[in-house]
Amino acid sequence: MATIRQLMRVPCCAGYVSRFHLREFCDPDSIGTRNPWLWVGDLTDGSVKRRAPKKIGIRPDLFDGPGGFADSDTTIESFLANKVEGPASRVLRDFCSFGNSSVTIPEPLMRYLAWAASRSLPMQRLEAEWAAVYGTQLNTPTIESPPDGLTRATVRRRAVRLIHPMLGETILKQTEDPDVLFDAGWIPDPTDRDNFLEGVHIQAYYVQVRWFPRLRWFTLRPPPDDFFIIGDRPVGWGVPDCLDAPPCCLRDPSAFLIAPLSRSLALVGRNDAAPWSVTPTQVNAILTAWSHDWIAGPTSDCVAMNTRKSLRII
Secondary structure (H helix, E strand, O other), X not given: OOOHHHHHXXXXXXXXXXXXXXXXXXXXXXXXXXXXXXXXXXXXXXXXXXXXXXXOOEEEOOOOOOOOOOOOOOOHHHHHHHHHHHHHXXXXXXXXXXXXXXXOOOHHHHHHHHHHHHHOHHHHHHHHHHHHHHHHHOOOOOOOOOOHHHHOOOOOOOOEEEEEOOOEEEEEOOOOOHHHHHHOOOEEOXXXXXXXXXXXXXXXXXXXXXXXXXXXXXXXXXXXXXXXOEEOOOOEEEEOOEOOOOHHHHHOOOOEEEEEEEOOEEEEEEOOXXXXXXXXXXXXXXXXXXXXXXXXXXXXXXXXXXXHHHHHHO
């Protein structure tokens, strides 16, 4: 049965960066007001403007699809709202009161960060870039088997738009054997919404059950007069010589993952247990490098400084 929104054809502006997460980066001067704000830097033109969290990081109907759910009537949008964002929003504020030490991440926050790491629009662009660079290597033997939950997943057939780094694009028909095309280097086009949602669903599960449990976690706090920022890729990973490496780089001993949780707390995951010497300025520079369109933070100065640095890099 169609929903009321479907019958009325009213688009839903889904957030690819959650509003409750963005609120943790609001300007301290706005806390307690009726409509708190934060400062947003446009990485295209360098402008910095004041915005409400509800007006940042949204895209109409972005998650209005079943993703990897076997039930085609279930949507990623409803799952995120009820099973991911709701529980995480209740634990984030309490978690942000912890100090600079090794931490145990509450399961609802871990699940949210796995989705935040996988569902952002920059990830869609990166998936397309990785497909172009690594697509012909996808039919090589894997280092380890996928998580058990993926190997037990229900097979669902549908028409799928595929791309190839040299041959362009084609449509895999519902009745065709996908292995023939996959073995030839074709992969699902990550810019197609249905493909994107399935990929996001698989990636979020993979991140949560495979990569996160292997990392050693600790928190970072800036000095009283400094702040962390957040960007349109709110959780990122990389290695020292490649910040846009695919998630398999998290096997590397030098790999790191950074998730800014608030203006005064960042969560870091690493394979190396040795102390990590990094400043808030360096963390913000990395977060800016991961972002594609915008960054946001609690003061116009800290956002403007990193926006200008991004423009100089470009």
